[in-house]
Amino acid sequence: MYPKSLQQLIEKFKMLPGVGEKTAERYALMIMNLEKEEVEQFSNALMEVKTKIHKCSCCGNLTENDLCDICSDPQRDKGVICVVQDAKDILALERMREYRGVYHVLGGVISTNKGILPSDLNIKTLTDRVNENTKEVIVATNPTLEGETTALYLAKILGEKTNVTRLAHGLPMGGHLDYTDELTLSKAMENRHKI
Ligand SMILES: [Zn+2]
Numbered sequence: 001m002y003p004k005s006l007q008q009l010i011e012k013f014k015m016l017p018g019v020g021e022k023t024a025e026r027y028a029l030m031i032m033n034l035e036k037e038e039v040e041q042f043s044n045a046l047m048e049v050k051t052k053i054h055k056c057s058c059c060g061n062l063t064e065n066d067l068c069d070i071c072s073d074p075q076r077d078k079g080v081i082c083v084v085q086d087a088k089d090i091l092a093l094e095r096m097r098e099y100r101g102v103y104h105v106l107g108g109v110i111s112t113n114k115g116i117l118p119s120d121l122n123i124k125t126l127t128d129r130v131n132e133n134t135k136e137v138i139v140a141t142n143p144t145l146e147g148e149t150t151a152l153y154l155a156k157i158l159g160e161k162t163n164v165t166r167l168a169h170g171l172p173m174g175g176h177l178d179y180t181d182e183l184t185l186s187k188a189m190e191n192r193h194k195i
Contacts, residue, residue, distance in 0.1 A: 006032065055087075058129070060105030060122050062087045070102055077101045079135040083126065083154065084177065085109050085142060092178040093140065096186045101138070104129065109146040110153055116146075118153060127157060134162045138192055142176050143167075155195040165192040 001007065006028055013024035031039060055061070056068035063069065070076055070090070080101030084090060087105050106121045130137060139154055141147035155164040168191035177185070 002028075055105075058125075059103050060087065060107060060125070061090055061103060075100070079133050080138065081126070081129065081134060081136070082138040082140050084140050085147070085150075086178075089140065089142075089177045092180065093185065093189075096182050096189065098186055099189065101136075106141070106150070109141050109144075109150040111146045111149075121150075123154075123157075126154075130158055130161050136163045136165060138189075139164060139166050139195070140177060151195060159195075164195055166195045167192050 002010065009028040009031060010021075010024045013019050013027045014021065019027070031042070034042070052064045053062050054064075056063045056071055057066050058071045059068060061068040061070060065072070077100050081104050082093065082099065082101055083104045083106060084093070085106050085108055090103050090105070093099055093103075104122070104126050106123065106126075108116055108121055110116055110118055110121065126137075137154065137158055139151040141150045151164075151166050155166075158164050167185075167188040180188075
């Protein structure tokens with residue numbers, strides 16, 4: 001058994017996805033061997049993401065400010081809103097470098113199995129955002145059963161106010177947006193269809 005403080009650090013590393021006992025041990029021993037200054041920087045970086053990062057008050061993207069970089073960019077077209085399930089999907093779509101609209105992060109998808117209802121998601125803020133200046137809402141939830149259900153639900157509640165479109169098929173069913181390559185995403189965006 002390691003000394004208590006070292007064991008504690010090992011336990012913390014084991015909380016990370018994909019980190020088992022052996023890897024956690026390696027990480028903890030590595031930290032122990034770093035210069036004090038480096039360990040301080042490491043621990044400050046951990047605290048900073050926790051204290052500085054929060055959700056954009058408009059779209060739910062991650063930011064250090066009230067509005068995220070995309071919402072506060074005057075070059076972005078506020079009339080086109082791409083709806084994603086997680087903030088990390090924004091990164092995937094931004095990698096295409098083609099999309100010039102803004103985003104809206106739902107924070108999940110509707111799932112009867114998991115008991116996730118529309119009221120559990122960031123949908124009210126979306127309906128509040130959509131107005132006469134909104135030309136299109138592109139639903140880019142993952143191509144899963146839940147993703148499709150969510151897309152249909154959004155089309156039902158927003159369809160009278162604006163055009164609601166869905167990324168084209170061609171994305172692998174059951175796949176995840178953030179694992180999809182840029183070219184496939186770009187094609188899916190180009191061939192999106194009305195729902
Ligand atoms: Zn934003």
